[in-house]
Amino acid sequence: xxxxxxxxxxxxxxxxxxxxxxxxxxxxxxxDDTAGVTDQTMAADxxxxxxxxxxxxxxxxxxxxxxxxWNQSAxxxxxxxxxxxxxxxxxxxxxxxxxxxxxxLTSATTAESAPTSSIETIEVKGDVGNAFTATISDYEKKAxxxxxxxxxxxxxxxxxxxxxxxxxxxxxxxxLLRDADPADDVNTITxxxxxxxxxxxxxxxxxxxxxxxxxxxxxEDMSDALGCSNQLWLGSTSARSFVKDVxxxxxxxxxxxxxxxxxxxxxxxPNVGVVSGAFEx
Amino acid sequence: MIxxxxxxxxxxxxxxxxxxxxxxxxAAMQFSADEGDTWTTYPTTGAEQxxxxxxxxxFTPAASGHYRLLVRAVGGDGRITPEPALVHLSVSExxxxxxxxx
Numbered sequence: 001x002x003x004x005x006x007x008x009x010x011x012x013x014x015x016x017x018x019x020x021x022x023x024x025x026x027x028x029x030x031x032d033d034t035a036g037v038t039d040q041t042m043a044a045d046x047x048x049x050x051x052x053x054x055x056x057x058x059x060x061x062x063x064x065x066x067x068x069x070w071n072q073s074a075x076x077x078x079x080x081x082x083x084x085x086x087x088x089x090x091x092x093x094x095x096x097x098x099x100x101x102x103x104x105l106t107s108a109t110t111a112e113s114a115p116t117s118s119i120e121t122i123e124v125k126g127d128v129g130n131a132f133t134a135t136i137s138d139y140e141k142k143a144x145x146x147x148x149x150x151x152x153x154x155x156x157x158x159x160x161x162x163x164x165x166x167x168x169x170x171x172x173x174x175x176l177l178r179d180a181d182p183a184d185d186v187n188t189i190t191x192x193x194x195x196x197x198x199x200x201x202x203x204x205x206x207x208x209x210x211x212x213x214x215x216x217x218x219x220e221d222m223s224d225a226l227g228c229s230n231q232l233w234l235g236s237t238s239a240r241s242f243v244k245d246v247x248x249x250x251x252x253x254x255x256x257x258x259x260x261x262x263x264x265x266x267x268x269x270p271n272v273g274v275v276s277g278a279f280e281x
Numbered sequence: 282m283i284x285x286x287x288x289x290x291x292x293x294x295x296x297x298x299x300x301x302x303x304x305x306x307x308a309a310m311q312f313s314a315d316e317g318d319t320w321t322t323y324p325t326t327g328a329e330q331x332x333x334x335x336x337x338x339x340f341t342p343a344a345s346g347h348y349r350l351l352v353r354a355v356g357g358d359g360r361i362t363p364e365p366a367l368v369h370l371s372v373s374e375x376x377x378x379x380x381x382x383x
Contacts, residue, residue, distance in 0.1 A: 064321050065321060068336065069336070070325050070334050070337070072328060123320055126338075134294075147331075152303075152333075153302050164299070165335065236303055236304075243381075251283045259317055266363075269302055270299050270355070272353055272354050272365065273298050274367075275298050275299065276283060278286065278295060279293070279294045
């Protein structure tokens, strides 16, 4: 037996080295006193490889057991929400970010950097029986909503951070649309921001979802919480927080209505994110 | 992804996160510590679609080693997270008091 073999076996016997793979053991057994230098080298290489594998191979637990709890009520606080979803991800979240042609980018940039002004009314117009100017505070009383919603950036990757529950308050968009009395053939709704940015959606898409004009988040005015006066939020939509600082809503009948906001088939849905972890001590 | 969690055998580790789905409510969370060979399922019955599921999972490693904990969600439509979240854990033997070593 060579010195290398004896040394390796001594290390294994002492528990210093644990061989993880059968081929490595076979390689060790194949070396004997008559083996040449090449065989010794091969054996040493195989053992080294096995040691490396053992150091890198993860331990495993079959059918891991633990304590699991869950809820849907906890909300992300506003400073964290602003950092996670509104600042670092502003060009990936919502309509003002995910249609990045030059004009949209310019508009979105302007909207993000402009000082927040209070928007008290929304103009409702188009193919409607009753075009009017809606006072936001009136609709907050007339059709109030307070609901915990998930706000998820469309660009949130697998195991990303840009998704959180938020307790939002505002009013139901459906109440405002009902008062406008849209024509039967209306199929498109266009939201326009104070900076001129606009996005059009199929009316049916908006009506089939929880659609809210949000005016506060986690009990704080949107202007203080997230730097905008109001914001359209849509349920079950890839970018829930769509248009900010809505000043007008137009209902129209279009020959080619806009496509519904979609979700690519290869998106990591459902998505899971790990946000924290710690041993108990 | 969070950084590697470092602890000792017999010490509980708690991991927290969220699950989110546009298409259907989250129906269950699943955890695996053997590279996905086995998954332990925890239902989230009654979860609503428009909200994230905030989850917490606590377990106690019984042996030292480097573990890779995979986490994924199951939607109410049967769809499973294509790319699970991953947590690295480095677990060492518990340090013994000098008296125990004598």
